[in-house]
Amino acid sequence: MRDKILVFGGTTEGRLFASKLEELGIPHVVSVATEYGKTVEEESGEASLLVGRMDSSAIADLLRSGEFAAVVDATHPYAIKASQEIKSACEKESFTYLRLLRKTADSEANEGNVTYVEDVTDAAKELEKRAGNILLLTGSRDLKEITSKISDISRVYVRIIPDVASIEKCHEAGLRGRQIIAMQGPFSAAMNEALIREINASVILTKESGEAGGFSEKLRAADNCNAETIVIRNPEKNDTTQDGLEAGEILEKILAILGKEPLEETSKTITLGGVGPGDERFYTAELSKALKEADIVFGAKTVLERINGISAPQKDWYEGEKILEFLKEHQEYKAPLVVYSGDISLCSGAKKASAIFEEVGYTVKKITGISSVSLFAARIGAALEDVTIISNHGRDCDVCGFVRKNEKVILLVNSAEAALETAKRLPEECRVTFGCELGTDIEKISVYGAEGFLESDVKGKTLMYIENPAAIENKLIPALSDDEIIRGDVPMTKEEVRSLSIRKLGLTKDSILFDVGAGTGSISLEAALTDPGVKVFSIEKSEKAIELLYKNRDKFGLENMEIVEGKAPEALSGLPRPSHVFIGGSSGNLEEIIRSCKRDNGPVRFVVNCVTLETLGKTMEVISAMGAANTEVVQLSAARFKEVGSYHMADGMNPVFVIAFEV
Structure with missing residues (x-):
């Protein structure tokens, strides 16, 4: 009798779908590729399992057994070959094939140090271009292909699931010992951040895997560590040939195939509320009502300790994923409430939790609170x-x-x-x-x-x-006069030249500026003073100049100015990719510095100061060969007048060429 549903799983959404079939009393079997997948499924309560990879022929044999009415493909979005084998078998045996899609459309990763690529091959090429340690967060499947295109694999680290097969793939890819981090998720942003800092990774590789794959937690951790992120796009996202469906749509089709009544429309609602800064004196009337009506209350332990007089059970969780998993296993709770300290609209974990609940169909009711x-x-x-x-x-x-x-x-x-x-x-x-x-x-x-x-x-x-x-x-335009800067006997970009150079840089909020050959730090100081969101890296090799950089930074109290001791381009390794670069001195390494600073996900704005015609000629030759755009060249000649007796005599400064361009 064909009354079972065959689910190809091994993913979070697959487990949730199978649990929904169980809840509705629909017989099913879940197929997973590995023993590790079997363990995870069993831990989630799944009892009917098939274990082992199957090609289209083996799947077709299984379908001919006469047990199954339809096939649900809930494999990972990046397991393209597996989906092809499943779909091919269904077409051969004239079986209904239903593809369960993972939502990734809400993954916001279009800014900062994020580069998108189409596949593993492109990802490996991008990683080879980057300096510093690499952390792979894409699992073990494509490890060998990635490491084969990286010349120095000693700087590669990988996080994998803790099973023998994955570790063997690491060894096949040439990775050993501490390069292999075997851990079971899910992973918070804090745990990702700790790992990035522990191995000093300057770039991570991940997949556009949505909330189910912890995508946002990886991006946030990388951003907090100033690490670059390479993202392999979800291959299904823009695939017009893939007829993927959401879980609810697939359930309706299955019920129709089995001749069962369609699901009644049930509205799932969860409330997120701010409890205010202190005790019940600062509850809003709306929150007090929600506390009385809730049949279960979630929140951080410190927040729950401040709530008295409610009979509903309490769970000291505030993470959306954890709460969602619990509610799926405990359908008896119809009025869940999640409480957060203060006001949920100000620096609250409610923002992320709300997105997670809405993604799976919950109506989210939000109760603002009194903020601290x-x-x-x-x-x-x-x-x-x-x-x-x-x-x-x-x-x-x-x-x-x-x-x-x-x-x-x-x-x-x-x-x-x-x-x-x-x-x-x-x-x-x-x-x-x-x-x-x-x-x-x-x-x-x-x-x-x-x-x-x-x-x-x-x-x-x-x-x-x-x-x-x-x-x-304070000045609206934070220009410094030369005599405000501690100078010593180190050359300094003069006030008039600084004004034009800063203007040509065109800094924006959240800019990352490299000041190469920073000297006294005059450019760094003015840039850092422009806005606290601007991050400045002052790169300098001279010990005398480095001493002055520290003195000037301390004088103006600039926390957004970081001093990097060393010679460019070597000293740039491990720093975040810049949006703007000022080059006051290149020590003959202009082309190498520009190439090191160049980004692949957007142009970098450069400003170079030249004093001699030879330097000007060399600079123009280099940037022309590199295909620079929006090039501007200004020759600046200025003179200051000083008192000589009863007269004011011109004291001319050397002409300077200010060159601005984008690469």
């Missing part, structure tokens, strides 16, 4: 419309840069200890107010450095209110 920022502002009498709100909670943030530009700043910090360290780094004219454990019985508001101030009072969840009266006096 709002309560803090009310406590100290600050008007939020006059305040800039920033956060370095789990992210990089140039606090001093924002304080330099804004008179009033509220900062959400990682910890009380970090808050104290930040206060010590701020300019003396700043006034800092700490708000600790806001909304609780141990709430404490204190002013840093005031009479009676104790560092021991700064503890627990902490916010900072920073007032900088000098910010209003």
Whole structure:
């Protein structure tokens, strides 16, 4: 009797689909390729399994057994050969073939250090071009093909599932020992980040695998580590020949094939709510109602500890994937609630969780809460419309840069200890107010450095209110005069030339600038002062100049300026790909420096200063051969007038050629 569904699985969406068949009482068998896949399926509660890879002939033999009514292909989107074999067998035996597609359309990875490629071959070519250590997060299937195109595989590391077959493939690819990291997912962004930092990876390779494959967690980790990401596109995403369906559509087709009634429309709803900064005094009426109506409550342990008087069971989870897996196994819960600290619209994990629930068909109800920022502002009498709100909670943030530009700043910090360290780094004219454990019985508001101030009072969840009266006096265009810069006897790009060079660079928010041959750091300083979102890397080989770079950076308190000691292009290895490059001195390595800085996913803006005609000629020759675009050449001649007795005499500066172009 043909009443079973044959599911080719081994993926998260395959397991979820099989569990739905089980819930509906539809007989099924799940086919997985490996023993590891069998173990994972069994751990998720699947009992009816076939294990081992099958070609189209073996699949056809299975279909002729007379048990199966339809085939669901829930294999990995990148397992193209497997899908071809399954589809071929179904066509041969005139069986219904249903392809379950994985959603990857919401994967936002179109900015920063991300390069898309079409396949493994292109990915390997891109990796060979990159310097530094490589972390492969694409599994073991194509390892040999990748490593065969990388000349130095000693810099390659791979994360694989912990099974013998995968380790054998690593050995076949030439990888040994600590190059092989065998771990079972899912992996959080923090775990990915720890791994990237542990092996000092400058580039990672991943697949466009959507939320089910932890795609966003990999991208976020790479971005936090300033590592570049190569992404192999989902081959099914733009394949017009692939008639893929979502899980609900496939279920409807299966029910029709089996002669069963279609599913009743059931609306799955989950509520995400902010509990405010403290105890129940700061719950909104909407949240109080949701707490009473919820039949299960999820949240971080520290948040659940603040909730009293509810009879519903509680689970100390806040990750969307974990909660979703639980709810699929426990269909009895119809009114789940996930609670988050503060307001879910401000620095909250609710953003990611909401996307995960919506992707599988949940209606997500969102309850905003009172944020700790709002309560803090009310406590100290600050008007939020006059305040800039920033956060370095789990992210990089140039606090001093924002304080330099804004008179009033509220900062959400990682910890009380970090808050104290930040206060010590701020300019003396700043006034800092700490708000600790806001909304609780141990709430404490204190002013840093005031009479009676104790560092021991700064503890627990902490916010900072920073007032900088000098910010209003700062120049809108942060140009520095030459006498503001500590110079010593190191050559410096003069003020007039700096002004034009910075203008021609055309820096944008979140630019990454390489200042090659930084000298005293005059270009680096002005660029870093432009906006706290600009990240500057000052590359210099001279010990005298390096000493001045540190002094000047400290003088202006620039946290977004990093000094790199060494000679370019070698010193550029391991740095993030730049969006802008200023070259004040190349030591004869101009072409090599440009090639090292060039990106494949967008042009880099270069500005080169030349003093001699020979350097100008060589520069034009190099950039012409490289196909530079939007080239501009300006000869700048300037003279400053100085007093000589009762007269003002011209003191001419050497002419300088300012060359701007894109490669």
